[in-house]
Amino acid sequence: MTEVQSDYADTDTISVDTLVLEQMVQKERAKEITELQSLSKKVCFLHTNLLYYRHATSAMGSACYQLWVTLLKKVGGTRNGWRELGYSLGLSQDDLNYIMHSVNEDPVDVVLEVFRQNDNATIDKILDALTKLERYDILKSIEKPLCEIAQYFNKDDSGYQSKSTGDSVKREIVTIKLPCRLPAPLSKKVIIDHKDPKKPKQLRKAATTDEPIVNDNPILFLTYSQDGFPTALNIQEYVANWLDIPDVQVITxxxxREELYQNPEKFIREYFEKADIIIPIITTGYIEQIRSHNPAVPNTSDNLDHKYVNFIYNLIVNHYIHASGCLNKRVRSVLPQNANADLLRSIVMYPDLMPWTYETNFDEQFKAFLKK
Structure with missing residues (x-):
């Protein structure tokens, strides 16, 4: 072999050497692909809901977030990647068309949201779809967080094993309860009429602004600009996992969207009044929005939370000055985990946005606020 490698003047020898290298590369590639394909076995009992578990101070919450954000980045990095994934996961053509033409959020995220409505929407089905699409680059990029998540549930005493049949052991699907954030046309949630169980199931109807808003449960009203969306998403997940204060409504x-379009100002004012706590998410974009507000220039953003930042901020100012006499009892701002010193200096200039807390302390602080 040494003689073959040293005889570079012989073109036939170079061809043989290249062939050997190519075979070695193909062998290694085949081995890597086999290992990536085996990942689905690790998470075949984990529901896709876990992708949306958020807890800023836990390793598992970090792994779930990393898996979710990597999927969005990698799948979204390919033209029509979201559509191919959605089709492979069994989304209908009507759903895919609606996402393309009527949804302004990240289409990859919406595809995952639609898919996770299925009780059997386990993470391995996403991996199988990526394998079918031969997206081994994505599988490789999510391998680490995927294995980190799986290890939390691969314990004999985890309590997630069901009764065995023969020699095989079927594990129950591990999931968490999370709210559906999809618009009505994409929501597959159904309700059962317990008075008449035989009555056909119907899609849950969204409340209209003409109906009175019942404040049976605590309400948190988020307001944020475009760059505050990740924190808003995290907050919704934090609240969804509260067990000691259940059924808290998080309004964005x-x-x-469908309710808001009927009468935006009326909808916002009503929920502003009903909310227990108004939560501005303070980011660079948020500060820029409230500083540069010019009534003569309409905000044409498709992101409704970003579009109405100034409208809600004016409500906050009026409430702070006129309703509460400069006593801030309902506004509690949140700063993202990556907030910098400039942002801290900026918020000091707005007493109506005080007090504030870091996202990492959200659970502790806001539970305390609601229990007062």
Whole structure:
């Protein structure tokens, strides 16, 4: 072999050497692909809901977030990647068309949201879809967080094993309860009429602004600019995992898009009044929005939460000055995990946005606020 490698003057020898290298590369590639394909076995009992578990101070929450954000980045980095993934996961053509023409959020995220409505929407089905699409680059990029998540549930005493049949053991699907943030046309959630169980199931209807808003449960009203969306998403997940304060409603305008369109100002004013806590998410974009507000220049953003930042901020100012006499009892701002010193200096200039807390302390602080 040494003689073959040293005889570079012989073109036939070079061809043989190249062939050997190519075979070695193909062998290694085949081995890597086999290992990536085996990833689905690790998570075949984990529901896709876990992708949306958020807890800023836990390793598992970090792994879930990393898996979610990597999928969005990698799938979204390919033209029509979201559509191919959605088709492979069984989304209907009507759903895919609606996402393309009527949804302004990240289409990859919406595809995952639609898919996770299925009780059997386990993570391995996403991996199988990526394998079918031969997206081994994506599988490789999510391998680490995927294995980190799986290890939390691969324990004999985890409590997630069901009764065995023969020699095989079927594990129950591990999931968490999360709210549906999809618009009505994409929501597959159904309700059952318990008075008449035989009555056909119907899609849950969204409340209209003409109906009175019942404040049976605590309400948190988020307001944020475009760069505050990740933190808004995290907050919704934090609240969804509260067990000691259940059924807290988290209101965002994008999640109530169809209701908002009927009468935006009325909808916002009503929920502003009903909310227990108004939560501005303070980012660079948010500060820029409230500083540069010019009534003569309409905000044409498709992101409704971003579009109405100034409208809601004016409500905050009026409430702070006129309703509460400069006593801030309902506004509690949140700064993202990556907030810098400039942002801290900026918020000091706005007493109506005080007090504030870091996202990492959200659970502790806001539970305390609601229990007062």
């Amino acid at each position: 305008l994008n999640n109530r």
